[in-house]
Amino acid sequence: MDKFKNWLNHKLPPGSFIRNVATLMTGTTFAQALLILIAPILTRLYTPDDFGVYALYTSILGILSVIACLRYELAIVLPEKDEDAANLLVLCLLICSVTSLMVLVLVALFRDSFALLLSAPKISFWLWFLPASLFLTGTFQALNYWSTRRKQFKRLAIRQITQNSVTAVTQIASGASLNAGAGGLIGGYIAGQAAATGRLAWRVWKEEKEKFYVSIDGKSLKNVLILYRNFPLYTLWANLLNVASHMIIPVLLGYFFSPAVVGFYALGHRVLTVPMNVAGGAIAQVFFPRANEAKINGNLEQITFDVFKKLVAIGLVPLALIAISAPDLFSLVFGKQWAAAGEYVRYLSIWIFFQFISSPMSTVYFVMNKQIQLLISNICLFVSRIGVLLWGGFVGNDLFIIKFLGLCGAIIYFGICFYIMKVIDIPIKKVFGYLVKQSLLAAPYICLPILFLLINTGETIYLLSVVLSLGVFLIINRSIFFK
Incomplete structure (x- = not known):
């Protein structure tokens, strides 16, 4: 065990960028794997209707979570003084309390009408629990960014594992012993939220309560409320547009085409984004406070370009191999009826690649106080998706x-990268040069599967060549993951 710890500390020094990313990714991966493992159990304890009500509940909560703290939580990382950050944290908790109470009033007045509007009368009763879920979500968001500021990433990884573990145990127990229906799924989710957020709050209070005792006062709360007003004025709307631009795709696909088309898109998009979100989300969370420190120290250009290079090097070859092999891969793994989802993945991959690069780097918008530009980029993304969906819908071609x-997403996300580089004075020639260099280095790993595809060697040999190419890439480029 000591030898392993010594090796780990040598390869991933404590406090290093990659060690912190690995800590977050480990927690998220374990937590996600747990939910996947219990899925076959839950499907035997709950009906499709139960899952439908649960999915609707979490979807509503996901939208409301954007407004829980009016996006002031994102500002917690930015102040130079911990005293100002502590006041922002308390401000977020106060705003979250008010938001949750407002949602409670709306639920009391309109829950039945809202449930009928959604064509889901069964959800009416469970909407009573929405304010509590929203308060727990907003509290976590605030504590999450406080812990990010303090570089307490192990604390956050444990929180994720705690939430999913308690959720899993409660949902299984409720379904097996109480036959609780949708309430078992929703109750399990809330129990996981409460346990994890409560534990995180206790850790923050136990370890850092002195900072709050000496920092919080009404004048300071008012000062940070005004100083960081761009977050509710611009970032809030940018995030709402981002959520809407993702939700509108399956809605309009379902309007113009069959539910099968929506299913193909949903599966393909999920397979692409889940691993990328795990890696990209961890990198973004670690990069945010480092970028803020780098701005103060005058080396933001260097740290941002280093992260850009790492993201390109990690994402290019795996996504290119997935794009090449997706139809055959989906037929093999999910069944031949899902080959169309693999065809979708071919064209979505370029969008996801540039999103993977730009999303972690987009925290530079906050560091450089460029929230208006973030809003503009999300408006462009939303309008382009609406335009493509309407155009394709009237043409009748999914x-x-x-x-x-895929094309519009790639262009806009690359535009975000371009703007971020421009703001911090990184020459675009340098960016293009690195992309060309990495494309040339990626070519050998991609050529073998393309060759087998062209000579039609058969599905098995072709997919083995993809796995071989990916394995060789990971072995030869393993140093990327330890820098």
Whole structure:
């Protein structure tokens, strides 16, 4: 055990960028794997209707979570003084309390009408629990960014594992012993939220309560409320547009085409984004406070370009191999009826690649106080997706929509990268040069699968060549993951 710890500390020094990323990714991966493992159990304890009500509940909560703290939580990382950050944390908790109470009033007045509007009368009763879920979500968001500021990433990884573990145990127990229906799924989710957020709050209070005793006062709360007003004025709307731009795709695909098309898109998008979100989300969370420190120290350009290079090097070859092999891969793993989802993935991959690069770097918008520009980029993303969906819908060609969604997404997310580089004075020639260099280095790993595809060697040999190429890439480039 000591030898392993010594090796780990040598390869991933405590406090290093990659060690912190690995800590977050480990917690998230374990937590997600747990939910995947219990899925076969839950499907035997709960009906599709139960899962439908649960999915609707979490979707509503996901939208409301954007407004829980009016996005002031994102500002917690930014102040130079911990005293100002502590006041922002308390401000977020106060705003979250008010937001939750307002939602409670709306639920009391309109829950039945809202449930009928959604064509889901069964959810009416469970909407009573929405304010509590929203308060727990907002509290976590505030504590999450406080812990990010303090670089307490192990604390956050444990929180994720705690939430999913308690959720899993409660949902299984409720379904097996109480036959609780949708209430078992929703209750399990809330129990996981409460346990994890409560534990995180206790750790923050136990370890850092002195900072709050000496820092909080009404004048300071008012000062940070005004100083960081761009977050509710611009970032809030940018995030709402971002959520809307993702939600509108399955809605309009379902309007113009069959539910099967929505299913193909949903599966393909999920397979692409889940691993990328785990890696990209961890990198973004670690990069945010470092970027803020780098701005103060005058080396933001260097740290941002280093992260850009790492993201390109990590994402290019795996996504290119997935794009090449997706139809055959989906047929093998999910069944031949899902080959169309693999075809969608081919064209969505370029969008996801540039999103993977730009999303962690987008925290530079906050560091450089460029929230208006973030709002503009999300407006462009939303409008382009609406335009493509309407155009393709009237043409009556689902693959046309997927191709142009991929193209528009790639252009806009690359535009975000371009703007971020421009703001911090990184020459665009340098960015293009690195992309070309990495594309040339990626070519050998991609050529073998393409060759087998062209000579039609058969599905098995072709997919083995993809796995071989990916394995060789990971072995040869393993140093990327330890820098």
